[in-house]
Amino acid sequence: MSDAFQAQGLVKRFGKTVALDGIDLSVRTGEVHGFLGPNGAGKTTTIRVLLGLLRADAGTVRLLDGDPWRDITRLHKRLAYVPGDVSLWPRLSGGETIDLLGRLRGGLDPARKADLLDRFQLDPRKKGRAYSKGNRQKVALVAAFASDVELFILDEPTSGLDPLMSEVFSQCVSEVRAQGRTVLLASHILGEVEKLCDRVSIIRSGRIVETGSLSDLRHLTRTTIHARLGRPADGLGQLPGTHNVTVDGDRVTLQVDPDALPEVLRRLGEHEARELVSQPPTLEELFLRHYDVGPHHNSDEKVGAR
Amino acid sequence: MSELVGTWRLARLALRRDRIGLPVWVLLAISLAAGPAGSLADAYATAEKQREYAEGVGSNPAAAVFSGPSLGVEHLGGIVVKESAVWVLLLVAITSIMLVIRYTRTEEESGRAELVTAAAVGRHSRLAAALLVVGVADLLIGLGAAAGLMGAGLSGAGSLAYGLGVTMVGWVFAAVAAVTAQLVEAARTANGIALAVFGATFLLRGIADSASVANDGTGGVRLLAWASPTGWFYQLRPYAGERWWVLGLAVLTGAVLSGVAVALSQRRDIGAGLLAARLGPPDAKPGLATPLALAWRLQRSGLISWAAGVAVGGAVLGSLAHDITDMVGQNATAAKAIRQLGGADVLVDSYLVWVLRILGLAAAAYAVSAVLRLRSEESGLRAEPVLAAAVTRTRYALSHVLVAVFGVVVLLLTAGLVVGLVHGARSGDVGGELPRILGAALVQLPAALLPAALAAALFGLLPGATMVGWLFVGVILLIAQLGPVLELNQWVMDVSPFTHLPRLPGGDVTAMPLVWLGALALLLGAAGLATFRRRDLDTA
Numbered sequence: 001m002s003d004a005f006q007a008q009g010l011v012k013r014f015g016k017t018v019a020l021d022g023i024d025l026s027v028r029t030g031e032v033h034g035f036l037g038p039n040g041a042g043k044t045t046t047i048r049v050l051l052g053l054l055r056a057d058a059g060t061v062r063l064l065d066g067d068p069w070r071d072i073t074r075l076h077k078r079l080a081y082v083p084g085d086v087s088l089w090p091r092l093s094g095g096e097t098i099d100l101l102g103r104l105r106g107g108l109d110p111a112r113k114a115d116l117l118d119r120f121q122l123d124p125r126k127k128g129r130a131y132s133k134g135n136r137q138k139v140a141l142v143a144a145f146a147s148d149v150e151l152f153i154l155d156e157p158t159s160g161l162d163p164l165m166s167e168v169f170s171q172c173v174s175e176v177r178a179q180g181r182t183v184l185l186a187s188h189i190l191g192e193v194e195k196l197c198d199r200v201s202i203i204r205s206g207r208i209v210e211t212g213s214l215s216d217l218r219h220l221t222r223t224t225i226h227a228r229l230g231r232p233a234d235g236l237g238q239l240p241g242t243h244n245v246t247v248d249g250d251r252v253t254l255q256v257d258p259d260a261l262p263e264v265l266r267r268l269g270e271h272e273a274r275e276l277v278s279q280p281p282t283l284e285e286l287f288l289r290h291y292d293v294g295p296h297h298n299s300d301e302k303v304g305a306r
Numbered sequence: 307m308s309e310l311v312g313t314w315r316l317a318r319l320a321l322r323r324d325r326i327g328l329p330v331w332v333l334l335a336i337s338l339a340a341g342p343a344g345s346l347a348d349a350y351a352t353a354e355k356q357r358e359y360a361e362g363v364g365s366n367p368a369a370a371v372f373s374g375p376s377l378g379v380e381h382l383g384g385i386v387v388k389e390s391a392v393w394v395l396l397l398v399a400i401t402s403i404m405l406v407i408r409y410t411r412t413e414e415e416s417g418r419a420e421l422v423t424a425a426a427v428g429r430h431s432r433l434a435a436a437l438l439v440v441g442v443a444d445l446l447i448g449l450g451a452a453a454g455l456m457g458a459g460l461s462g463a464g465s466l467a468y469g470l471g472v473t474m475v476g477w478v479f480a481a482v483a484a485v486t487a488q489l490v491e492a493a494r495t496a497n498g499i500a501l502a503v504f505g506a507t508f509l510l511r512g513i514a515d516s517a518s519v520a521n522d523g524t525g526g527v528r529l530l531a532w533a534s535p536t537g538w539f540y541q542l543r544p545y546a547g548e549r550w551w552v553l554g555l556a557v558l559t560g561a562v563l564s565g566v567a568v569a570l571s572q573r574r575d576i577g578a579g580l581l582a583a584r585l586g587p588p589d590a591k592p593g594l595a596t597p598l599a600l601a602w603r604l605q606r607s608g609l610i611s612w613a614a615g616v617a618v619g620g621a622v623l624g625s626l627a628h629d630i631t632d633m634v635g636q637n638a639t640a641a642k643a644i645r646q647l648g649g650a651d652v653l654v655d656s657y658l659v660w661v662l663r664i665l666g667l668a669a670a671a672y673a674v675s676a677v678l679r680l681r682s683e684e685s686g687l688r689a690e691p692v693l694a695a696a697v698t699r700t701r702y703a704l705s706h707v708l709v710a711v712f713g714v715v716v717l718l719l720t721a722g723l724v725v726g727l728v729h730g731a732r733s734g735d736v737g738g739e740l741p742r743i744l745g746a747a748l749v750q751l752p753a754a755l756l757p758a759a760l761a762a763a764l765f766g767l768l769p770g771a772t773m774v775g776w777l778f779v780g781v782i783l784l785i786a787q788l789g790p791v792l793e794l795n796q797w798v799m800d801v802s803p804f805t806h807l808p809r810l811p812g813g814d815v816t817a818m819p820l821v822w823l824g825a826l827a828l829l830l831g832a833a834g835l836a837t838f839r840r841r842d843l844d845t846a
Contacts, residue, residue: 044845051694053843073696081694087687089604090415090492093586096594103595104695110589125585129415129491140691153694 003062004029004151004182005050010059012045012206019045021206023059027184027199029150032177034197035186036287042206043186044084047155051081064151077106080144084155084186086136088128094139095124101143113146119168134160145172152176152183158192170196190287202287210286221281221289222255225264230272239264312427316435320409328443331401335447339394339472340454343386345792347458350385359385362643363791367520368626368657369643371512372787374540375531376519383464383545386455389791391544393784394472395536398447402440402476403500406483409436412493414576423576430568433484437564440480448473464545471539474556478535479504481563488570491579498611505615507534513622515540520629535559597697597705604683605676605706609713612672616665616717617724623661624725628732630657646790648809655812658725658743663804665721666750667783669714673758674775676710680765681772684844699839707762707831714754722747746810752823753803757782759830766837769844 003026010023020042027033037043048054050061052068052075061068066075088097095117102108117124120138131139137160144152152173158166173183173196187193193200200217202210210217222243233252237245241260246253256264268276321328350356357380363369364379373392378384410433413419419432428434452469456462479500486499511534518528531537535556542552574580593599630644631653641653648656648663680703683689693702722744729743730736761775785794785802799805806819 048843048845053690053693053845055840055842072693072698076694076696079694081691083687083690083694085687087690089688090494091586091607092590092603093588095588096586096590099590100594100600101691101695103590104597104692104697106696124588127584127586 002029003027004031004184005061005063007046007050007061008059010046010049010061011057012042012049012054013057019206020049020056020059023203023206024208025201025211027182029182030177030180031198032173032183032185032196034193034200035184035203036188036190036193036200037186037203038188041203043203044155045206046203047081047153047184047186050153051076078149079151079153080105080147080149081153082137082140082144082155082157084157084159086133086140088131088136088139090127090129092128093125094122094128094131094135097128097139098124098143098146101140102147105147105149107148108143108146109148113142116142116145116172119171120165132160134162134165137161138165141169141172145176150181152181154183155186156188157185158187158189166192217286221286222257223261223281224253224255224279225268226251226253226275226277226279227268227271227273228252228275229268230274231270233271236264236267236271239267309428309430310434311431312425313431313434313438316422316427316431317438320435320439324405328439331397332443332446332450335394335397335401335472336450336454338397339390339447339451339468340458342390342788342792343455343458343460346386346389347382349792350382356380356382356385363388365519366643367516368623368630368660369647370515370519371623371626374511374536375515375523375528377540377543378546381545383460386460387468387540387544387546389788391468391472391539394447394451395475395539398444398472398476399479399504399536400501402444402480403483403504404497405440405443406436406480407487407493407497407500409439410484411487411490411496415491415493419576430571433487433567433571437480437484441477444473444476444480447476461545463548467542467544467548467550470553471542471544474542474553474560475535475539477560478538478556478563481560481567484567485563485570488567488574489580502611504536508536509618509622510534511537511540516626597692597702598708600692601679601705601709605679605709605713608675609672609709609716612668612713613716613720616668616720619668620661620665620721620724621728623664624658624728625732627654627657627661627725627729630654643791647787649790649813652812655809658729658746658811659809659813661725662721662743662747662750662810663786665725666718666747666754666804667779667786669717669721669750670754670757670782671776671779672717673710673714673755674761674779676713677707677758677761677765678772678775680706680762681769684769687845690843690845693843700835703762703765703835703838707758707835710758711755714751714758715748718747718750718754719744742811749810749815749820750804750807752820752827753807755827756803756823756830759827759834762834763830763837764834766834766839766841769841 006026008024010020011018012020023042023046025035025046035043035046045054049056050063050068052072055069064075064078068075088094092100098113099108102113120142122135122138122142126135137157141157144154158169161169170192173185176183185193185197194214197214199211199213201208229250229252233247236242236252236254239260241257242264243255254264350359360376360380363373364376370376373388376384376388379388413422413432422432448469450469451472452465455465455468482503483496483500486496486503489499490496511531514528514530514534514537517525518531521528531541538552538556541549543549570580594603644653644660645656648659680689689702693699723740725747726740726743727736730739733739757775757778760778761772764772764774782802782804785799786804788794789799803823806823808815808819
């Protein structure tokens with residue numbers, strides 16, 4: 001499978017601040033790739049380097065088989081970008097902005113635009129300054145999804161949308177995935193990434209700390225089990241690979257490493273389990289693990305992760 | 307008073323935000339007022355010299371359009387008012403307007419006002435804080451100017467009238483801005499309306515004062531000055547028998563306008579304007595598909611306003627040209643003053659050179675604002691989506707530069723056509739005057755482009771310092787107006803690109819300066835484009 005883009009060892013400094021500290025990131029053609037991290041971790045900076053808006057101090061980037069700093073026109077015709085902070089021209093109407101951005105990319109489908117305006121419930125006649133944050137974001141989203149491109153780069157696209165509109169956004173992402181197009185979705189909303197993404201990369205302090213498919217990553221985390229037992233829960237806490245065991249009468253809650261799961265299930269059976277609820281590991285746990293107990297953790301990151 | 311809760315805190319916030327800009331502005335205004343007093347005292351030390359001034363610049367109706375009526379110009383105080391006051395008034399009025407808009411409408415437009423209003427802050431506190439900060443700064447300027455003028459040996463009463471006169475003009479226009487801030491949603495438009503009010507009343511005063519000087523202080527037209535706040539400054543008569551009650555007129559006007567602003571603000575929602583925003587088209591016209599089309603769309607309304615301003619200014623100043631010989635008459639000193647400004651042999655031509663120079667400077671100022679649109683688009687994050695589309699850096703920057711060049715050509719053409727037609731019609735020789743005046747206007751193109759080219763170079767190399775482009779325009783204006791009068795060193799005069807232009811109409815045409823000015827502009831512009839292509843986009 002080929003890569004829509006690939007970055008290796010990206011370093012970007014702003015003065016003394018190191019924003020990117022050796023980013024390795026690759027997104028395969030046709031996948032929806034989640035790019036997770038709190039504010040300030042370097043998501044937007046990475047995207048701006050990919051788009052040729054910032055120049056990396058070190059490292060290499062290949063974007064759609066080109067150099068994003070040199071082949072601007074050729075590459076940018078094939079991608080659509082939704083910035084995290086959408087700023088519109090105050091005197092241009094939303095419809096004008098959508099048409100303009102689409103045409104600057106190399107074309108936009110009017111029927112698709114009309115359909116998206118309808119689904120996002122956006123009035124295209126309002127002037128740019130009259131839109132709320134959510135509506136500004138919708139303008140950028142309609143302009144992106146109405147364009148005929150191979151790659152969508154979306155930087156926290158739902159941060160201003162209400163739940164209904166977030167759902168419309170999810171449908172749009174599913175549609176473009178079904179058409180075999182690639183999506184890079186930067187976000188700090190774990191539920192969204194979990195729902196939409198095939199693979200995930202987690203960024204922390206300018207470094208990618210984890211990359212893989214959701215099922216790969218779940219292997220790294222623990223399943224939570226709640227059970228009601230027929231016999232006292234003695235000895236369960238001593239099993240290797242179990243954590244945070246709490247016993248309350250006949251109820252027991254514990255977390256289990258993937259490798260220890262068969263043994264734990266066998267012992268639960270021996271203890272005459274009457275009820276059993278097992279929760280798959282969530283991305284959130286994985287995320288918090290990286291942000292809470294990492295070797296260099298500091299208070300700034302905690303704020304972002306929680 | 308609950309409606310004013312938090313005013314003091316908001317005022318301190320404004321002081322914190324502009325802790326450098328505000329003091330610089332105050333000191334600049336004071337030094338513009340008091341600074342020239344010393345050198346003018348040297349230049350016009352004797353009664354003989356002062357009489358010469360009164361008969362020269364003092365009786366020149368053309369100069370009065372800009373510099374005000376000639377009240378008490380047979381003494382040093384009147385000369386100081388005539389030479390320095392207009393600059394202080396321009397600086398104080400325009401800055402007062404822009405600061406009030408900055409603290410009120412800009413805050414609403416950005417959404418920051420919502421944050422503030424949601425806190426324990428009264429309904430009128432933001433407006434009150436804005437007027438408080440600007441009002442106190444205006445007062446400091448006035449008192450500082452008065453102290454400075456007294457320090458230069460001028461009379462106490464006159465100096466105080468001068469200073470407080472400046473303060474009152476600042477107050478009135480701060481209150482005008484407080485009203486326009488309520489009217490429209492866009493800060494740019496609110497600024498534009500308030501500045502247009504200032505420009506219109508300034509022009510009205512110019513016409514009135516010109517008529518006053520031409521008719522030796524008589525005639526009905528001179529009374530139009532009473533309709534203009536900058537006119538009140540001169541009617542306060544610093545150093546010429548002060549009329550203190552004029553101050554009351556200004557304070558009353560400021561208070562009424564502030565009351566209107568408060569009343570208007572109660573009739574609207576935060577963030578909204580009283581004049582409802584109109585809806586736009588749901589689709590873009592087919593042509594809106596390139597960076598150039600976008601740049602033109604963003605800048606065309608600005609260019610139309612500039613062209614209208616140049617046309618009005620050209621018509622007023624151009625219509626005086628035919629009378630200049632009669633007005634000046636046998637007065638050799640006045641003729642000499644005009645010849646100094648224009649530098650041509652024939653008196654009318656000399657005057658026309660000066661008129662076209664002023665309009666050419668307006669074109670240069672426009673070009674700087676057009677090029678710096680690149681900077682405001684970049685820092686407003688609106689360049690980012692365009693550059694993330696299939697648009698190269700060079701093409702993007704070039705689109706705004708092309709609009710600027712086109713705009714300068716349009717403005718110079720407007721200036722040449724209007725002045726040529728008006729003067730031609732009045733002198734009964736359109737066929738003869740129009741071509742030579744049009745040519746004289748257009749010959750300024752390379753000089754008018756140079757400040758914009760500097761701004762473009764800074765945009766690429768030092769994007770944080772693009773304001774230097776405006777500074778250059780200000781220096782050129784000062785050199786053009788004060789240089790010949792103060793008889794500045796030639797090397798100072800040479801800083802202005804306009805100094806190197808042939809004196810047209812009437813003078814000899816030399817191609818060399820045009821070629822090297824053009825080459826320099828081209829070089830600076832190219833440097834800007836080349837460096838912008840290599841630098842990071844400013845996304846902070």
